[in-house]
Every structure is written in C-alpha cells, then in structure tokens.
Amino acid sequence: MQVSQRPVIVLDRVTKVYPLPAGDVVALNNISLTINEGEFVTIMGPSGSGKSTLLNQIGCLDVPTSGDLSLNGRDVRAMNDRELTDLRLTTIGYIFQKFNLIPLLTAYENVEYPYLMKHRKNDDTGHVRRLLSQVGIDEALATHKPPELSGGQQQRVAIARALVNDPAILLCDEPTGNLDSQTGIQIMEVLAGLHRRGRTIIMVTHERDIAAYAERTITIRDGRVA
Amino acid sequence: MIGKDILFRLSVRSVRLHLLRSILAALGIVIGVVAIAAMGMMGANMTLSVTEDLSKMANILVVRAYTGGGGGFIGPGGGGSRVVGSSQASDEEMITEDQFRDIDRIAGSYGTVYYVYTQSDTIEIGDRRGRATIIGLDPDVVPEILELADGEYPKSTTSVVIGPRLVDRFALKLGSKLDIGDPDEGTTTTVRVVGILPERGMTLDLNTDSAIIGSDKLYTGIYGGEGEYDQVTIAVDNLDEVATVKEEILAQLNRKEEEVTVQDSSRILESITSTLSTMTSFVMAIAGISLMVAAVSIFNVMMMSVTERVREIGILRSIGTQKSDVRRMFLYEASILGLVGGGIGAVMSLVIGYMVVLGMVGTTEFFFAGESLWYIPFAMAVGITICIISGVYPAWQASNLDPIEALRAE
Numbered sequence: 350m351q352v353s354q355r356p357v358i359v360l361d362r363v364t365k366v367y368p369l370p371a372g373d374v375v376a377l378n379n380i381s382l383t384i385n386e387g388e389f390v391t392i393m394g395p396s397g398s399g400k401s402t403l404l405n406q407i408g409c410l411d412v413p414t415s416g417d418l419s420l421n422g423r424d425v426r427a428m429n430d431r432e433l434t435d436l437r438l439t440t441i442g443y444i445f446q447k448f449n450l451i452p453l454l455t456a457y458e459n460v461e462y463p464y465l466m467k468h469r470k471n472d473d474t475g476h477v478r479r480l481l482s483q484v485g486i487d488e489a490l491a492t493h494k495p496p497e498l499s500g501g502q503q504q505r506v507a508i509a510r511a512l513v514n515d516p517a518i519l520l521c522d523e524p525t526g527n528l529d530s531q532t533g534i535q536i537m538e539v540l541a542g543l544h545r546r547g548r549t550i551i552m553v554t555h556e557r558d559i560a561a562y563a564e565r566t567i568t569i570r571d572g573r574v575a
Numbered sequence: 576m577i578g579k580d581i582l583f584r585l586s587v588r589s590v591r592l593h594l595l596r597s598i599l600a601a602l603g604i605v606i607g608v609v610a611i612a613a614m615g616m617m618g619a620n621m622t623l624s625v626t627e628d629l630s631k632m633a634n635i636l637v638v639r640a641y642t643g644g645g646g647g648f649i650g651p652g653g654g655g656s657r658v659v660g661s662s663q664a665s666d667e668e669m670i671t672e673d674q675f676r677d678i679d680r681i682a683g684s685y686g687t688v689y690y691v692y693t694q695s696d697t698i699e700i701g702d703r704r705g706r707a708t709i710i711g712l713d714p715d716v717v718p719e720i721l722e723l724a725d726g727e728y729p730k731s732t733t734s735v736v737i738g739p740r741l742v743d744r745f746a747l748k749l750g751s752k753l754d755i756g757d758p759d760e761g762t763t764t765t766v767r768v769v770g771i772l773p774e775r776g777m778t779l780d781l782n783t784d785s786a787i788i789g790s791d792k793l794y795t796g797i798y799g800g801e802g803e804y805d806q807v808t809i810a811v812d813n814l815d816e817v818a819t820v821k822e823e824i825l826a827q828l829n830r831k832e833e834e835v836t837v838q839d840s841s842r843i844l845e846s847i848t849s850t851l852s853t854m855t856s857f858v859m860a861i862a863g864i865s866l867m868v869a870a871v872s873i874f875n876v877m878m879m880s881v882t883e884r885v886r887e888i889g890i891l892r893s894i895g896t897q898k899s900d901v902r903r904m905f906l907y908e909a910s911i912l913g914l915v916g917g918g919i920g921a922v923m924s925l926v927i928g929y930m931v932v933l934g935m936v937g938t939t940e941f942f943f944a945g946e947s948l949w950y951i952p953f954a955m956a957v958g959i960t961i962c963i964i965s966g967v968y969p970a971w972q973a974s975n976l977d978p979i980e981a982l983r984a985e
C-alpha cells in the first residue's frame with residue numbers, strides 16, 4: 350500500500366454558520382486540514398460537533414460560509430451549482446448514515462442511477478451487476494426495492510451506488526451506525542478493500558474499533574479540530 | 576428513448592403510487608378536453624352543414640328594391656318582412672312590374688325568373704292560432720322551383736302547399752283547411768292544403784319550411800299590392816353565368832340611380848360562417864374555463880407530489896442529479912397526467928362530440944370531416960399543454976430545493 354503526498358482535499362479556515370431565528374449556529378469554526386490521495390481518515394467527535402457538516406462541505410452538498418475548500422486543486426467556492434452537482438456525480442461517492450436509497454427504484458436501478466446520469470445510457474458492461482455482487486447482493490435481491498431490504502443490505506446497495514462512477518473520494522457518514530456489529534464488520538471489510546485499491550476515504554464514526562480501520566483520526570469538538 | 580430514461584420511469588412510478596389522486600386530477604383534463612373538442616366540432620359541423628346548404632344555392636340571385644342602406648339579407652319569411660295591416664304601406668320599397676319585366680328580359684334566357692310576394696300573417700286552424708309566412712308565386716313557376724314531398728301543386732286560388740314545420744306544428748295533412756288572417760281584425764281567407772313541401776332548411780331564395788305558398792292571385796286577393804313584388808328571384812341554369820347575370824342587371828337597372836340590389840350566396844355564406852366562427856370561439860372559450868379548473872387541480876397534485884418527495888429530491892440532488900433533471904422529472908409527471916387525461920378525453924370526445932353534433936346540428940354527415948375531427952387533437956394538445964404549464968412552478972420549486980435541507984426532511 351502506497352500513500353502519495355498529493356493533497357486531494359484542502360480546507361483552509363473553513364467556517365460554516367447556520368443562521369437560525371434563535372441565533373446563529375456555528376457548526377464549523379475555522380477548520381483547516383489537508384487529506385492526501387489514497388488516505389483513509391476517520392472523523393470522530395461527540396454528537397452535534399459538526400462531523401456531518403464537515404462531510405457535507407467536502408461532499409459539495411453545501412458550501413462554506415467562509416474559508417477556502419479545494420478538491421483536486423479546484424476551488425469549490427468558485428463553482429456554480431451545475432459544476433458542484435457534476436462533482437458529486439463523478440468525483441465523490443457519498444455513503445449516508447440513513448442509506449438514502451431512492452424508494453421507487455429497485456436495488457439494481459439505485460446503483461445504476463448515477464451511471465445513467467453520467468453516461469446518459471444504460472450500463473451494458475455488467476459493471477452494475479459486478480459491483481452488486483462485490484458487496485454481496487445477488488441477482489434476486491437486486492430486483493427488490495429498498496423498503497424490502499434489511500438495513501445491512503440497503504447499506505451495501507448504498508456502497509455499490511457510491512462506487513458506480515469510480516469516484517476519487519469516498520465519503521462515509523457513520524456507515525455502520527445502523528447495523529449490528531457483525532454486518533458492520535462486513536461493511537468495513539468492503540471499505541478496507543477499496544482503500545487498499547487506492548481510494549481516498551473519509552469516514553465519520555463514533556466507534557473506536559471501527560475507527561481502527563483508518564490510518565488517521567481527526568477529532569472534532571464544537572466545530573473545531575481538537 | 577424516453578421510456579429508457581430513468582427519470583421518466585420514476586415519474587411513472589410516482590403517478591402509479593398515487594393512482595387515485597392522479598386519476599382524479601386527470602379527470603379534470605378529460606372534462607376540459609371533451610368540452611373544448613365537442614364545442615369545436617359542433618361549430619365546425621354547423622359551418623360545414625350551412626356551407627353545403629348554401630352552396631346548393633350558388634345559382635340563385637335575389638333582386639330586391641334598393642333601400643338606401645346595405646339592406647338585410649334575410650330572405651322572405653325570415654321573421655316576417657312586413658306586418659299585417661301595413662300591406663299597402665308605401666314606406667317599403669318594392670320591385671315594380673316594369674322592373675320585373677326588365678329583369679326578365681335580361682335574365683330570362685339564362686334561367687328561371689320569377690317574382691315573389693311575401694308576408695307574415697296570423698293563421699288559424701280550427702281553434703289553434705299561429706303565424707306563418709304567406710308566399711304568393713306565379714302558379715306556372717311553382718312546379719319549376721319547388722319539389723313536393725306529398726300531394727300536388729296548387730291549381731286554384733284557394734289551394735296552397737305548405738312547409739313541413741307547419742305540418743308538424745299544426746298537425747296538418749293533405750286536404751286540411753286553414754284560415755289566413757286575424758279574425759279579430761277583419762276577414763279571413765280559407766285555403767286548402769293540396770301539397771306538402773320537403774324540408775329545405777336554410778335557403779337564399781325562399782324559406783319555405785314554415786310557409787304557406789299559394790298563387791299570386793290568392794296573395795293579392797288578400798293583401799292587394801298587385802305588381803309590387805318583394806323580390807325577384809333568378810335561378811341561373813349555368814353556374815358560370817351567375818356573375819354575368821348579376822352584373823348585367825345591376826348595369827341596366829341601376830344606370831341612372833340605384834334601383835335594385837342583387838344578392839348571391841357567397842356574401843351570405845361569408846357572413847354566416849364568420850358569425851358561426853365567432854360563436855364557436857366563444858363557446859370554446861367557455862369550455863376552456865373547465866380546463867382552467869383542471870389546471871388548478873393538476874397544480875395542486877403536483878405541489879403535493881413535490882412536498883411528499885422532498886427527501887427523494889434531496890437524495891437525487893445529493894448523488895449528482897442536476898436541477899434541470901429534477902425539473903424534467905416533474906414535468907414528465909405533469910405530462911403523464913396530461914397524456915392520460917388528454918388521451919381519455921380524445922376518445923370520449925369522439926363519442927360525446929358525436930352526440931352533441933347529432934343533437935345540436937341535426938346531422939352527423941360532416942362529423943368525420945377533417946375540419947371537424949381536427950378539434951380532437953387540438954383539444955388534446957391544449958389539455959396537455961395546460962398540464963405541463965401547471966407543472967412548471969412545482970417542478971421549478973422541486974429543482975431549487977436545497978439538497979441538505981431536503982435530505983433532512985422526514
């Protein structure tokens with residue numbers, strides 16, 4: 350395993366403020382950090398400390414209130430919605446805490462969806478099927494819709510979906526949070542395998558043994574790197 | 576292509592998921608499409624039917640005395656051109672015997688020329704009273720210009736032929752007797768029905784459906800005014816010569832001053848079709864209001880769909896769906912409602928339109944003509960367009976949801 354020193358994610362004094370009627374919530378406060386290509390990083394911290402908010406900034410779901418964020422050397426704050434959306438489609442794979450599968454689509458279609466959005470044609474290479482079998486979803490299960498799948502199965506589908514466009518960066522928000530420990534370990538094995546093949550992975554967790562899969566742990570408290 | 580589009584698949588499934596609600600919303604479109612198509616077809620069929628009636632009259636020229644203004648074009652009996660009691664009135668310009676002779680000299684070789692006396696009057700059959708148009712004609716021309724449905728042509732001054740509406744209205748038959756004139760105001764004249772005319776509908780020369788037609792002697796015997804004709808009609812044998820005849824009459828009789836006007840069917844046709852098209856546009860606009868109501872319900876259903884699918888929109892956006900694609904997805908949904916509503920509406924238009932045309936126009940002879948059927952795709956297109964327009968704002972709103980906020984929705 351080889352970790353290059355090329356920075357893919359650079360945060361420079363990133364601050365995120367949510368203006369609320371009861372007063373502003375400073376979710377991220379002056380965060381600066383650099384993540385290199387191929388790194389496996391976990392983010393830990395108590396509930397409400399800003400972990401998801403941080404991941405959302407890196408995942409281009411949100412833009413910082415102030416400070417600079419660059420992905421692969423490109424300034425995120427200078428991008429428009431179309432470019433940010435395109436980045437989410439092609440460069441970033443996001444595995445959500447709540448799976449976030451599309452309920453009207455089958456498992457197969459859920460995984461195929463980002464592929465269709467990117468290539469504007471059906472997958473005729475068997476790529477989607479391969480990914481599904483890699484995460485342990487067989488052909489029969491692939492025809493089920495998310496509500497008919499167990500939590501662990503849904504999470505595997507979500508992982509396959511996050512990988513379908515071969516993203517450079519994989520973001521995971523408590524990927525094992527809703528799973529029993531046995532299933533959690535299986536999911537972590539999948540992530541570890543991806544890391545071995547050179548993916549940059551950033552994972553939020555509050556479980557120490559899960560964090561142990563990573564090379565580096567960043568701890569956040571009250572929106573600051575502790 | 577579109578069937579393979581995953582966004583289209585999502586829209587179809589979303590519509591299916593809320594089938595009842597979607598059908599109810601589409602029902603409004605069905606009603607609107609049917610209303611517009613049926614009204615449009617009714618107008619088209621009326622126009623086609625009038626056009627056909629009048630084109631049968633293309634060889635007819637009607638000469639009337641010049642009255643100064645444009646002059647009404649409604650033929651005799653179209654509501655009573657004169658009122659009983661003022662029959663001798665000189666305020667009304669008439670065609671004189673001399674003028675008639677001139678016209679006959681000019682046009683006689685081109686076809687049949689005949690004069691017409693006409694009057695609206697009270698009639699009495701037994702103890703029932705009503706009104707009818709009394710027409711006096713030269714008995715020699717009657718067989719030439721009128722066909723009979725039943726009976727024979729009048730031979731004496733007390734025999735008449737009558738129009739089919741009078742037959743229906745007063746339950747008359749061959750041999751029935753009727754009195755012309757108001758018994759309260761003076762003498763009446765009793766005549767006998769010897770012939771019944773077929774329905775002729777809208778005509779240019781003589782509107783006979785509610786008329787009593789007798790000899791000129793019978794007419795002048797009742798009303799006087801011999802040699803003062805209400806109109807002179809020319810049935811030209813050869814269509815190509817209609818314009819020539821018209822021009823010659825105008826040139827010769829109006830040489831010194833305007834004495835007569837000559838009408839042909841083309842001007843009347845123009846005027847009637849333009850009236851009909853105004854009327855059709857008006858009823859279609861009213862039918863269009865039902866589509867406005869439908870638009871509101873489509874809008875409502877689309878807004879509900881957006882609200883229910885906020886989280887799904889958040890997911891779609893977060894995994895890289897462009898705003899334009901989200902918009903497209905909701906516009907698909909609106910289009911599906913429009914296509915379903917418009918499609919069902921089109922099929923029902925065929926049935927309901929047929930019934931409306933049968934009821935309002937009386938004939939479905941022209942129902943399958945292009946001018947008539949054209950209103951079905953037209954109404955369908957209007958319905959679908961209205962649906963899509965109703966979907967624009969909801970789609971726009973969906974596409975502008977903030978992904979983070981949308982994902983937090985439960």
Ligand SMILES: Nc1ncnc2c1ncn2[C@@H]1O[C@H](COP(=O)(O)OP(=O)(O)OP(=O)(O)O)[C@@H](O)[C@H]1O
Pocket residue numbers: 367369374375376394395396397398399400401402403979980
């Ligand atoms: N969209 C939002 N609007 C307003 N406040 C928000 C929003 N998102 C997050 N916050 C606030 O920002 C702070 C950080 O939230 P965040 O979700 O990042 O925490 P977290 O570390 O992921 O917590 P958890 O472990 O419970 O998931 C919290 O105080 C939260 O209430």
Ligand SMILES: [Mg+2]
Pocket residue numbers: 400401402522
């Ligand atoms: Mg969180």
